[in-house]
Amino acid sequence: MIGLSLEHVSHTFDGPDVVRNVSLAVNAGEVACLLGPSGCGKTTLLRLAAGLEVLQRGRIAISERVVADGDAGLHTLPEDRRVGLMFQDYALFPHLTVFDNIAFGLSDRLRKRRRWVRVALERVGLADEASSYPHTLSGGQQQRTALLRALAPEPEVLLLDEPFSGLDVTRRASVREQTLGLLREAGIATLIVCHDPEEAMFMADHLLVMDAGEILQHGTPAEIYLHPANAFVAALFGPLNRLVASVSGGRVDTPLGRFDAPGLAEGAAARVLIRPEGLVVGPVANGATVTVVSARLLGRSSHLRLAVPGIDEPLQALVPGVFLPEPGTPVSADANRDHSFVFAAD
Amino acid sequence: METYTAGTRSAVAVRAVRRPRVSGWTAGALLVAGLIAVPLLAVIYLALAPSEDIWPHLVSTVLPRYVSTTFGLMLGVGLCTLAIGVGTAWLVTMTRFPGSRLFEVGLLLPLAMPAYIIAYVYADMLEYAGPVQGFLRQVFGWASPRDYWFPEIRSLGGAITMMSLVLYPYVYLLSRAAFLEQSVCVLEVSRTLGENPWRSFFRVALPLARPAVVVGVSLVLMETLNDFGTVDYFAVPTFTLGIYDVWLNMNSTSGAAQLAVVMLVVVLMLISAERLARRGQRYHHTSTRYRALPSVRLSGVRAVSAFLACLMPVAFGFAIPGGVLLAYAIETAPVTTGGSFIAYAVNSLTLSVGAAALAVAVGLFLAYGIRLGGGPVLRAATRFAGIGYAVPGAVLAIGVIIPFAGLDNAVDGLMRRTFGVSTGLVLSGTLFTLVFAYVVRFLALSLGTVEAGLARITIGMDGAARTLGLGPGRTLAAIHLPMMKGSILTAAILVFVDGMKELPMTMLLRPFNFDTLATYVHQFASSELLEECALGALAIVAAGILPVIALSLTIRQSRPGAKAAKSRATAATPVAIPAEP
Numbered sequence: 001m002i003g004l005s006l007e008h009v010s011h012t013f014d015g016p017d018v019v020r021n022v023s024l025a026v027n028a029g030e031v032a033c034l035l036g037p038s039g040c041g042k043t044t045l046l047r048l049a050a051g052l053e054v055l056q057r058g059r060i061a062i063s064e065r066v067v068a069d070g071d072a073g074l075h076t077l078p079e080d081r082r083v084g085l086m087f088q089d090y091a092l093f094p095h096l097t098v099f100d101n102i103a104f105g106l107s108d109r110l111r112k113r114r115r116w117v118r119v120a121l122e123r124v125g126l127a128d129e130a131s132s133y134p135h136t137l138s139g140g141q142q143q144r145t146a147l148l149r150a151l152a153p154e155p156e157v158l159l160l161d162e163p164f165s166g167l168d169v170t171r172r173a174s175v176r177e178q179t180l181g182l183l184r185e186a187g188i189a190t191l192i193v194c195h196d197p198e199e200a201m202f203m204a205d206h207l208l209v210m211d212a213g214e215i216l217q218h219g220t221p222a223e224i225y226l227h228p229a230n231a232f233v234a235a236l237f238g239p240l241n242r243l244v245a246s247v248s249g250g251r252v253d254t255p256l257g258r259f260d261a262p263g264l265a266e267g268a269a270a271r272v273l274i275r276p277e278g279l280v281v282g283p284v285a286n287g288a289t290v291t292v293v294s295a296r297l298l299g300r301s302s303h304l305r306l307a308v309p310g311i312d313e314p315l316q317a318l319v320p321g322v323f324l325p326e327p328g329t330p331v332s333a334d335a336n337r338d339h340s341f342v343f344a345a346d
Numbered sequence: 347m348e349t350y351t352a353g354t355r356s357a358v359a360v361r362a363v364r365r366p367r368v369s370g371w372t373a374g375a376l377l378v379a380g381l382i383a384v385p386l387l388a389v390i391y392l393a394l395a396p397s398e399d400i401w402p403h404l405v406s407t408v409l410p411r412y413v414s415t416t417f418g419l420m421l422g423v424g425l426c427t428l429a430i431g432v433g434t435a436w437l438v439t440m441t442r443f444p445g446s447r448l449f450e451v452g453l454l455l456p457l458a459m460p461a462y463i464i465a466y467v468y469a470d471m472l473e474y475a476g477p478v479q480g481f482l483r484q485v486f487g488w489a490s491p492r493d494y495w496f497p498e499i500r501s502l503g504g505a506i507t508m509m510s511l512v513l514y515p516y517v518y519l520l521s522r523a524a525f526l527e528q529s530v531c532v533l534e535v536s537r538t539l540g541e542n543p544w545r546s547f548f549r550v551a552l553p554l555a556r557p558a559v560v561v562g563v564s565l566v567l568m569e570t571l572n573d574f575g576t577v578d579y580f581a582v583p584t585f586t587l588g589i590y591d592v593w594l595n596m597n598s599t600s601g602a603a604q605l606a607v608v609m610l611v612v613v614l615m616l617i618s619a620e621r622l623a624r625r626g627q628r629y630h631h632t633s634t635r636y637r638a639l640p641s642v643r644l645s646g647v648r649a650v651s652a653f654l655a656c657l658m659p660v661a662f663g664f665a666i667p668g669g670v671l672l673a674y675a676i677e678t679a680p681v682t683t684g685g686s687f688i689a690y691a692v693n694s695l696t697l698s699v700g701a702a703a704l705a706v707a708v709g710l711f712l713a714y715g716i717r718l719g720g721g722p723v724l725r726a727a728t729r730f731a732g733i734g735y736a737v738p739g740a741v742l743a744i745g746v747i748i749p750f751a752g753l754d755n756a757v758d759g760l761m762r763r764t765f766g767v768s769t770g771l772v773l774s775g776t777l778f779t780l781v782f783a784y785v786v787r788f789l790a791l792s793l794g795t796v797e798a799g800l801a802r803i804t805i806g807m808d809g810a811a812r813t814l815g816l817g818p819g820r821t822l823a824a825i826h827l828p829m830m831k832g833s834i835l836t837a838a839i840l841v842f843v844d845g846m847k848e849l850p851m852t853m854l855l856r857p858f859n860f861d862t863l864a865t866y867v868h869q870f871a872s873s874e875l876l877e878e879c880a881l882g883a884l885a886i887v888a889a890g891i892l893p894v895i896a897l898s899l900t901i902r903q904s905r906p907g908a909k910a911a912k913s914r915a916t917a918a919t920p921v922a923i924p925a926e927p
Contacts, residue, residue, distance in 0.1 A: 052809045078812035085813040091806030095828045104824075105814030153815060 002064055003028040003189020004049060004157045009058030009070075011044055018044050020213040022058075026157070026189040026206070031180070033192045033204030035236065041213040042193040046159045049191065050085045051078035063156045081157075084150030084188075088162040090142050092134035098145050099130040105153035113152060120148050124178065140171050147179060151186055158183065158190045164199060176202055197237045201225065209233050231343050234273050241279070241315045243272040244345055252342060255310045256288050256335045261342045269345035278339020279317035281306070287334035290315070295324045306333055371818075375715030375724050378708055382731035382786050385745025386610075392600055392748055393607035401604065404592070412588040412605070415502060416612075419577075419584055420567050422506035423513060427566045430510065431517025432559060434656050436547060439525040441642045443649040449656040450522075451898040456663030457515040458890030460847045460864075462575020463883045465508045466871035467667040469579065472499045500580040508576050511663035513569055517562035519897065524558035525551060560623035564616045571609060572738040574850035575868050585609050586850060589740040593854070599748065606741035613736050668887060674880030686866075687881060694862040694885075697777065697852075698845030701784035702792075705841040706834055708785060709792035713800050714822060717808075728793065735790035739783075739850030746783045746855060750774045775857050783851045788844050792837040799833025800826065839892050846889040 004026045011019040019041045026032040034042040047053045048068070049060060054075050055068040062083065067076040092101055102117050121127045124144045134142060143166065150158060163179060164172050180203060183190050194200050200207055201221040208218040209232075217229040228234035245252040247264045254272055261270050280287070281304060293305040293314045302323040305314040317333065325331060437443075438450045472478050479496055488494050498504065552559075577584045585605060593602035644652050712728045734742060750773045761769045773779055803826060811821040827834070849864045856865065863882045870879035 047809070050809065050813050052812065077817065078809070079815045079817055081813070083813055085809060087806040087810060089804065089806055091804055091810040093807060093810075093825060093829075104811070105816075107815065149810070149814070155813075 001028045002026070003030070003062070004191060005061045005064075006045070006049065007059040007061075009045070009048060009055065009060065011041075011048060011053065011056050018213050019048070022210075022213075022215055024208055024215065024218070026191055028063075028156075028189050029184075029187045030205045031183055031190045031192065031203055032206040032208060033194060033200040034208050034210055035194060035197060035200040035204075036210035038195055040210045042210050043161055045210075046085070046161055046191065046193050049157065050083050050159055051076060051081050052085075082153075082155050084153070084155035084158040086146045086150045086158075086160045086163055088165060090134075090146035090166065092142060092146055092149075094134055097131045097133060098126060098137070098141075101134065101145055102148045102152050104149060113154070117148070117152060120151075124148065124182075139167050140175055143167060143175060144178070147182065151182065154186075156188060158186070158188050160190065160192045162194055163192060164194070164196075172199075179203075209236060226338055228341060231271065231273060231341075234275075234341050234343075237275070239276065239316065241274040241276065243274070243311065245270055245272065255308045256333060259335075259337070259340060259342050264342070264344055271343050271345040272335075273341045273343070274315070274335045275339040276303075276316045276318040277301075278336040279306070279315060279319075280334045280336055281317050281319050281323070282332050282334075284330050284332045287332040289330055290333045292325045292327055292329045292331060294327055297322060297324060306331070308333070369718070371715050371718055372721065372724055375712050376727055379712060379724065379727035379731045382708070382734065382789055383727065384749055385742050385783070385786050386730070386733065386737065387745075388748045389603050389606050389610065389741060389745040392603035392744075404601065404605070408583065408588060408591070411583050412585050415582055416571070416584045418502055419505060419509070419582065420570055422502070423509045423570045424563050424567055426506060426510035427514040427517045428559065428563055430514040430659050431519075431562060432521045432552070432555075434514075434659060435518045435522035435525060436551070437652050437656060439522055440547075440551075441644050441652060443644040443652045445653055445656070449660070452660050453518050453656060454515050454894050454897055455660055455665075455891075456512045457897075458887050458894050459512045459664055459667060460575065460849070460886060460890070461509045461512050461569075461573055462579060462849060462868060462871075463671075463886065464512060464663070464667040465505070465576040465579050466867070466876050466883070467670050468504070468508065469499050470871075470874075470876045471670065472496075502582050505576050505580050505582045508580075509570055509573060511659065513566045514659060514663070516565045516569075517559060520558040520562035521555050524555035557623040561620050564620040564623070567616055568613065568736045568738075571613065572740075572850065574740060574853065575864075579868075579872060586738055586740045589744065590854070593744070599744065603744050603748070606738075606744050609738055609741050613733075613738070617733065617736050668884075671880045671884045671887070674877045675884050678877050678880060690861050690863050690866045690882060691885060693860065694846055694864070697780060697784065697862060698842045698889075700777075700781045701788065701845045702838045702842040704781060705785045705788050705792040706796070706838050708789060709796045709837060710834070712793060713796045714826070716797075717800055718818060731786075732790040732793055734786045735788065737787070739787060739848065740854065742783060742787050743851045743854040746779060746786065746851075747774060750779055775855075777857060777860075780852065780855050780857075783855055784841075784845050784848065787848075787851065788841045791840040791844065795833050795837035795840065796830065799830040803829050836896055839896065843889050843893050846886055 002025050005024070007023050009019055009022045010017050022041075022045060024032070034045065036042050044053065048055055051068065055070045057070040059066060059070070060068040062081055066074065067081050068074055093104065096104065099117060099121070102121070103114060106113050106117075118127075118130075121130055126141060126144055126148075129137060129141060134145065137145065143163065147160075147163070150160075164176060167175055176199065192200070192203055194203075204221055206218065207221045207224050209216045209224060211232055217224055217233050219227075224233060225237060228236075234240060243254045243256065245254050247261045247266055247268050247270050249266075250261060250264075252259050252261050252270045252272060256272075256274070259272050264270055288308065290306040290308045293307050295305075296303045298318075301321065302319045304317040304319060304323070304325075306317055307314050315333070434449070434453050438446050438453065470476055474491060474496075482488070482494070482496075486494070571584075571586065573584075574586050574590070576582075577587050578590070585608065589602045589605050589609075592598050592605060712724075712731070715724055716728060737745075754769075754774050758769045761767050807825055808821060811825050812818075816824060847864060848862075849868055852862055852865050853868070856862070861869070863886055867879045867882045867886065870876070871883075876883075
């Protein structure tokens with residue numbers, strides 16, 4: 001069953017569209033992640049889905065019942081949509097205890113869910129804080145409180161706005177794990193907005209890349225990482241080595257070898273993008289011979305800068321493990337074709 | 347995907363709404379804001395469409411005096427409050443001397459004293475028959491007024507002194523906040539560049555604080571224009587007095603309205619000055635980081651001078667007149683605590699409580715309307731309605747009485763024509779008129795405070811409550827009201843206290859034979875019966891202490907080194923300077 005679907009949604013705040021003809025569907029039990037730079041319209045999409053903005057064009061359905069239709073002027077109020085929304089700053093009610101915050105959305109009908117609140121607090125390790133006020137909690141505790149508050153009324157759709165951005169880096173991994181556990185268990189359609197690609201890949205069953213109000217590409221995290229639709233999508237996952245060459249015979253020749261350029265016109269300028277982790281560096285044997293400019297150990301991997309004849313900027317390579325050749329050492333470099341992408345230069 | 351089923355919950359079908367162009371709340375808020383604006387519009391209308399032209403008469407007789415006296419008063423009060431306010435603020439924020447911490451709060455006390463009350467007290471003390479001159483005559487053996495010179499308290503200079511003594515706290519409060527806010531580093535840079543503390547003050551600190559000081563002085567000047575009691579008692583012919591004279595003695599409403607419009611122009615100029623200054627203030631926030639203020643420890647002569655400089659405003663503006671009133675009140679208590687005092691007190695309380703409740707309700711309604719997305723029209727209408735606070739009471743009184751009387755006459759005429767019954771005056775001269783006038787004048791206080799309280803509740807909380815199943819009304823009840831308790835209480839207290847002190851509008855609009863503490867004190871004091879009404883005056887001052895306490899709490903929280911109290915929900919009372927919003 002489709003938990004949340006948006007069809008041809010566009011939105012404007014007295015100016016150019018901040019969301020342009022966006023369609024997406026999230027199945028129940030699935031986590032979808034909207035990934036994009038800040039200001040690309042992803043938070044607006046979330047607010048439209050929650051009913052906090054009135055839909056202007058398109059259609060939104062929750063559990064296959066239409067809740068908003070821009071053309072028909074239909075707008076179901078947020079309190080009637082059965083969506084849970086967690087805000088970036090959590091928006092916990094400062095005058096209510098942790099327990100009362102979580103139980104806030106439970107009407108009398110849902111009184112038996114109060115037991116669920118107790119159990120849930122126990123599970124996330126907040127049982128002792130049930131009667132504390134939000135400002136006494138740590139960031140992680142606030143995040144868990146906000147998440148439980150959104151889940152408590154058993155929404156059909158859960159919307160999370162940058163759920164981990166308020167946490168410090170060391171706590172993020174464990175909180176992510178726990179959050180994912182709670183989501184899987186709830187079995188509801190979840191739409192997450194974030195700008196951290198690693199986070200998105202960790203959380204998402206389905207990834208949607210957004211820029212300037214439009215969805216550029218969607219698919220599994222692996223599909224998008226390995227087959228980015230364009231240079232923007234490719235660059236989302238980190239810095240890239242960029243080589244420029246022209247197409248000849250359906251291919252481009254670069255100092256690092258020959259790359260297929262399917263679909264590009266003969267003679268057109270092409271851009272070859274190679275992820276640093278896609279550069280295979282080894283003893284001089286096969287591949288192009290390059291010179292080490294610098295080598296730094298990052299921990300799990302080593303970062304190398306390589307001078308390539310015919311290219312102005314040194315290339316960057318990420319090599320697993322400890323690999324620290326002296327500057328000036330000649331090595332061979334080859335591009336892993338899975339991590340290299342050819343697009344038309346613009 | 348044409349297979350979507352209809353809503354599983356019937357409520358959805360019902361509650362799903364087509365968004366109307368103007369929501370009910372916005373429409374209601376517009377209506378209320380419009381009603382509040384009626385008096386202002388009435389004055390402007392009346393002045394533009396005069397039924398009789400008394401200008402030539404006014405210009406040839408009293409107008410020049412009104413103009414020169416009013417501007418003289420404003421200039422004098424402005425300069426005096428500037429000197430006292432900025433000077434004491436600088437002393438208590440940047441230096442330490444015995445009692446400096448106490449003065450930080452104590453310097454606010456004169457705010458509790460209405461100018462007219464200290465005017466009665468000082469006139470009583472300093473006039474020819476008063477204790478001070480009597481004492482001097484006794485000591486020096488003078489026999490008649492020709493033997494010595496003594497300043498005449500019932501004069502322009504006297505009025506300037508009285509008003510400055512009780513109005514300087516506005517300037518003090520705002521400059522103190524500005525001094526605390528500005529980065530100490532800037533001052534230190536000035537010191538390292540070779541300027542001594544005094545020159546640093548004049549070249550760096552004061553220019554940086556200028557916007558705040560301008561705001562403070564504009565507030566002082568608005569209060570000055572509003573004053574009726576002092577100038578009436580001292581017979582200083584200002585515009586406010588002129589309006590009374592033209593209206594009550596010359597019986598010319600439109601003439602009074604024409605004078606009122608002149609005042610309105612002055613007020614609008616003050617408001618613009620204040621606005622501009624507030625806008626400038628935003629650029630002056632240079633650092634958000636807190637650096638402990640290096641307070642210079644004063645000793646010897648300097649410490650004594652600083653102590654005296656801070657003591658004098660408090661003593662003359664509060665302690666001495668308060669003490670005199672207390673002594674009189676105790677002396678006359680057996681006579682004055684009887685029936686009429688209780689009756690006046692009940693009148694004052696009824697009016698002020700009613701006005702406070704209504705002003706808070708209206709303020710809440712309008713502020714919430716804006717928050718719900720009322721749009722630019724509502725925003726502008728609300729701003730206009732808030733101007734009432736800057737408009738002198740005498741001007742507003744005219745604006746209130748004209749439409750009310752018009753309405754009464756229309757109703758009366760209609761009833762007589764259709765039923766042959768005369769309804770007489772239904773609204774004019776009733777308590778309702780007075781409460782309405784209070785609300786129009788004090789709305790800015792409640793609106794500003796409530797808005798500040800609402801602003802602290804992030805918009806995300808509204809969204810959270812809505813997605814958790816609460817409608818706008820229940821969100822207000824479950825989230826906003828509990829979180830705003832503090833602000834609402836502050837707003838109510840501010841309006842209540844201003845209502846207790848109110849004199850000019852009450853004099854003009856009160857029902858026949860109806861007296862509040864303020865009007866009763868004014869009438870008794872004007873008949874040289876200060877002792878008899880001292881208890882009433884003291885009651886007004888006691889009420890005025892309430893906001894001083896609220897302000898001193900914020901002062902304590904903002905004191906250097908004091909952690910901004912992270913109180914949940916209780917909301918640090920926004921310093922409720924009656925900033926016209």
